[in-house]
Amino acid sequence: MKEGPVIASVAALLGDPARANILTALMDGRALTVSELAEAAGVTLQTASGHLAKLDAANLLTAEKQGRHRYFRLSGPDVAQVLEALMGLAQRTGATRVRTGPKDAALRSARICYDHLAGERGVALLKGAQRQGLIKGEKDMILTEKGRAFFAGFGIDLAQLEKGRRPVCRACLDWSERHSHLGGGLGAALLSRMMDRGWVRREAGRVLAFTCEGTEGFEAAFMLPAVKGSQAA
Amino acid sequence: MKEGPVIASVAALLGDPARANILTALMDGRALTVSELAEAAGVTLQTASGHLAKLDAANLLTAEKQGRHRYFRLSGPDVAQVLEALMGLAQRTGATRVRTGPKDAALRSARICYDHLAGERGVALLKGAQRQGLIKGEKDMILTEKGRAFFAGFGIDLAQLEKGRRPVCRACLDWSERHSHLGGGLGAALLSRMMDRGWVRREAGRVLAFTCEGTEGFEAAFMLPAVKGSQAA
DNA sequence: TTCATAGTTCGATCATAGCCGAAGCATCAG
DNA sequence: CTGATGCTTCGGCTATGATCGAACTATGAA
Numbered sequence: 001m002k003e004g005p006v007i008a009s010v011a012a013l014l015g016d017p018a019r020a021n022i023l024t025a026l027m028d029g030r031a032l033t034v035s036e037l038a039e040a041a042g043v044t045l046q047t048a049s050g051h052l053a054k055l056d057a058a059n060l061l062t063a064e065k066q067g068r069h070r071y072f073r074l075s076g077p078d079v080a081q082v083l084e085a086l087m088g089l090a091q092r093t094g095a096t097r098v099r100t101g102p103k104d105a106a107l108r109s110a111r112i113c114y115d116h117l118a119g120e121r122g123v124a125l126l127k128g129a130q131r132q133g134l135i136k137g138e139k140d141m142i143l144t145e146k147g148r149a150f151f152a153g154f155g156i157d158l159a160q161l162e163k164g165r166r167p168v169c170r171a172c173l174d175w176s177e178r179h180s181h182l183g184g185g186l187g188a189a190l191l192s193r194m195m196d197r198g199w200v201r202r203e204a205g206r207v208l209a210f211t212c213e214g215t216e217g218f219e220a221a222f223m224l225p226a227v228k229g230s231q232a233a
Numbered sequence: 234m235k236e237g238p239v240i241a242s243v244a245a246l247l248g249d250p251a252r253a254n255i256l257t258a259l260m261d262g263r264a265l266t267v268s269e270l271a272e273a274a275g276v277t278l279q280t281a282s283g284h285l286a287k288l289d290a291a292n293l294l295t296a297e298k299q300g301r302h303r304y305f306r307l308s309g310p311d312v313a314q315v316l317e318a319l320m321g322l323a324q325r326t327g328a329t330r331v332r333t334g335p336k337d338a339a340l341r342s343a344r345i346c347y348d349h350l351a352g353e354r355g356v357a358l359l360k361g362a363q364r365q366g367l368i369k370g371e372k373d374m375i376l377t378e379k380g381r382a383f384f385a386g387f388g389i390d391l392a393q394l395e396k397g398r399r400p401v402c403r404a405c406l407d408w409s410e411r412h413s414h415l416g417g418g419l420g421a422a423l424l425s426r427m428m429d430r431g432w433v434r435r436e437a438g439r440v441l442a443f444t445c446e447g448t449e450g451f452e453a454a455f456m457l458p459a460v461k462g463s464q465a466a
Numbered sequence: 467t468t469c470a471t472a473g474t475t476c477g478a479t480c481a482t483a484g485c486c487g488a489a490g491c492a493t494c495a496g
Numbered sequence: 497c498t499g500a501t502g503c504t505t506c507g508g509c510t511a512t513g514a515t516c517g518a519a520c521t522a523t524g525a526a
Binding site (some may be wrong): 267268279280281282286298300301302303320 | 501502503504521
Binding site for chain 2 (some may be wrong): 093
C-alpha cells in the first residue's frame with residue numbers, strides 16, 4: 001500500500017497553480033527563461049526560481065544555461081502528455097470553467113502539443129495518413145514503404161530521425177478531440193516542415209493559425225475532406 | 234495564461250499522499266467503504282471522510298450508499314488511466330524508489346487496471362489478438378468479423394457490450410510496459426471470463442496470479458509464444 | 467573599472483490544509 | 497427502547513510551503 005506517495009510526489013508538483021502555469025507555458029516545447037516563466041506564472045522572479053528548482057530536481061524539466069540566461073524546457077514529451085491527460089480529466093469532471101472563449105475554439109482547432117500538431121487538425125492529419133496507408137499500426141505505429149516515400153518527398157530526413165532515441169511515430173492522445181494525433185520525431189518534423197512552408201504560424205500561447213494556402217496544401221497532402229465535417233471515405 | 238489552475242486543481246487532489254493512497258487502492262475498479270479506504274491510506278476515519286468528500290466533489294469518485302456503508306469507486310476508467318500515466322512519469326523521472334521487490338515484479342507481470350488485465354500479460358493479449366486479426370485499428374480499435382466470432386466463443390455477449398455507453402475496445406497505455414493493453418468493455422469482459430474459468434485469480438492489492446492451466450489456456454487462445462521472450466512471428 | 471541585468475539564496479511572514487479528538491447523525495440489531 | 501457500528505461535522509492544533517523583500521553571485525556591456 002505504498003504506491004500512493006510515489007504518484008503523490010509528482011502530482012503535488014503539478015498541483016500548485018504557479019507551477020502548473022509554468023508547465024503549461026512550456027507545453028509548446030519551447031525553452032523559456034526564468035523571467036519569462038515568472039511572468040507567465042504571475043509570480044516574482046525569486047518565487048519562480050524556487051519552483052523551477054523543484055521541477056528540475058524532479059526531472060520534469062531540464063535546464064540549459066546560456067550566458068546569463070537559464071532556459072528551461074520540459075524534460076520530455078511524456079510530461080506534456082500527462083499534462084494533456086490532466087486537462088482532459090479536468091474537463092470531463094467539470095473542473096474547467098464554462099468560459100468557451102474565442103481563444104478556446106482556436107486551441108481546439110490547432111495547437112502545439114510539445115512540438116507537434118494537435119487539435120482537430122492534428123487528429124485529421126493522422127487519420128488521413130492512416131487512410132492513405134502511410135502509417136500502420138495501433139499504438140506503436142510504423143511507417144509503410146509508401147509512407148517513407150511520401151514523407152521523404154515532404155522534405156523529411158527519415159534516416160536522421162531514426163538515428164535518434166526518440167520514437168519516430170507515436171500516438172498522443174488529444175485532450176480536446178478524443179482521438180490520437182501524431183507525435184514522436186515524425187510529428188515534430190512534420191510541423192516543422194509545415195511552418196517552413198508557411199502553411200501555419202504560431203499565434204499567442206499554443207495556438208496555431210493555418211494560412212489559406214496552408215489549409216489547401218494540408219488538405220490536399222493528406223487527402224482530407226474540405227474544411228471539416230463533410231463525408232469521409 | 235489561465236490554463237494552469239485548471240490542471241492544478243485536479244493535480245492538487247492527487248498530490249496528497251493520503252488521497253493518492255485512496256485512489257491507488259481503488260485502481261482495481263472495486264468499490265470500497267470509507268473505513269477500508271481509511272485503512273489503506275493510513276489515516277483515521279474522519280480524515281478519510283474529508284478526503285473522500287473532496288474527491289467526490291471533484292467527480293473523481295462516485296459514491297454509492299448501501300445500508301450504513303458508503304461505497305466509493307473511481308468515476309471512470311480515465312481516472313485510472315491518468316493515475317497510471319503519473320506512475321509511469323514518476324518512474325521515468327526517478328521519483329520511485331529502487332525497491333524492486335517481489336511484489337513489484339508480480340505487478341509488472343499481471344495486474345488489474347481498473348477492471349481489465351494489464352502488465353506484460355495484458356500487452357501480450359492485445360498483441361496476440363491483433364496478430365490473429367481479431368482486432369484492428371490504431372487507437373479507436375474495432376472488432377473484425379473473425380474477432381466477433383472468437384470472443385463470442387469465449388463466452389462474451391457482444392450485443393450486450395455494444396448497448397452500453399462504454400467503448401467496447403479501448404487502448405490503454407501500460408505504465409510498466411511501454412505499450413498498450415486492451416481496456417474498454419471487452420477488456421473488462423475478457424478478464425471476467427478468465428477469472429470465471431479459473432485461469433487467473435486476484436492476489437493482494439492489484440496483483441493477478443495466473444494458474445498453470447490458465448497460462449496454457451491463455452497462450453493457446455491468443456497464440457502467444459510460450460512464457461515470454463522466445464521469438465515472435 | 468562601473469553599471470545593469472539575470473538569477474539564486476536567505477529569512478520572515480502568512481495562509482492553507484492535513485490531522486485528530488469529540489460530538490452529532492444515521493442505520494441496523496437486539 | 498438501548499446499544500453498536502459507520503460515517504460526517506466541528507474545532508483547534510500544527511506543519512508545510514508559497515510568497516516576497518533584501519542581500520548576494522554571475523554574466524555581459526560600456
